[in-house]
Amino acid sequence: MSPAWVVPCVTIVLTQVAVIATSIYLHRALAHRALDLHPIADLVFRITLWLTTGQSRQQWVAVHRKHHTFTDRPGDPHSPRLLGFWRVQLFNVAYYIREAKNAKTLEAFAPDLRPDRLDRLLFTRGFLGVGIGLSLLCMLIGLWAGLIAGGLHAVLYVFVLAPLINALGHWRGTKNFDNTAYNWRLLAWITGGESLHNNHHAHPRSAKFSLRRSEFDPSWPIIRSLAAAGLLVVSGPPVAWARVTVRRD
Numbered sequence: 001m002s003p004a005w006v007v008p009c010v011t012i013v014l015t016q017v018a019v020i021a022t023s024i025y026l027h028r029a030l031a032h033r034a035l036d037l038h039p040i041a042d043l044v045f046r047i048t049l050w051l052t053t054g055q056s057r058q059q060w061v062a063v064h065r066k067h068h069t070f071t072d073r074p075g076d077p078h079s080p081r082l083l084g085f086w087r088v089q090l091f092n093v094a095y096y097i098r099e100a101k102n103a104k105t106l107e108a109f110a111p112d113l114r115p116d117r118l119d120r121l122l123f124t125r126g127f128l129g130v131g132i133g134l135s136l137l138c139m140l141i142g143l144w145a146g147l148i149a150g151g152l153h154a155v156l157y158v159f160v161l162a163p164l165i166n167a168l169g170h171w172r173g174t175k176n177f178d179n180t181a182y183n184w185r186l187l188a189w190i191t192g193g194e195s196l197h198n199n200h201h202a203h204p205r206s207a208k209f210s211l212r213r214s215e216f217d218p219s220w221p222i223i224r225s226l227a228a229a230g231l232l233v234v235s236g237p238p239v240a241w242a243r244v245t246v247r248r249d
């Protein structure tokens, strides 16, 4: 039997790996093309996300690009201003799946990410990925510990962190820029920097989400390390905060 600290520690690590891989790979590299990944880094991120979330990259990117196109206007897949805070917080996953299953959305917003050979063979089979991931976890830390840690990770990722970014990030918070998204500095520490959402909507192609000294984007040091190792190149425009009026409210 695993010691009692194993389950909480493994849960936190798993969730953070999935959140940061989502932010760096699906969000910054693919959806906004702010990063250019080396093929090895690209494959490692795809495998990591397949095992920890089972998500299709074309679906994630299409839904997210549609969110940027129609932010808080009719057509936004998960706007709390249109749907209400609690509906997005509690049912974010349902709104996501509804949009992700829409073939027109995929074709209109992510034609550059049509399934390739690896997708057809493995990565679009989400349940297979999550099943293999869970099996590996159980082999590593024991059956019950693996099932509990895997289950807690799924709940945190699907029902807590992702909805907090989409719901709270468009509902209340602080602002640096004039748009309908908000920053949550403390939350950003556990959402891979995603909760600096006001900054992100102001500069969607910036690979770095933090601006002020009090803001921290946990994905940024990882991006810098991967860039130093030659595994990616920051291709989005440099952070051009100085050219934009910063609101102090």
Ligand SMILES: [Zn+2]
Pocket (backbone or CB within 6 Å): 067, 169, 170, 181, 197, 201
């Ligand atoms: Zn948003």
Ligand SMILES: [Zn+2]
Pocket (backbone or CB within 6 Å): 027, 031, 032, 064, 068, 200, 204
């Ligand atoms: Zn975005």
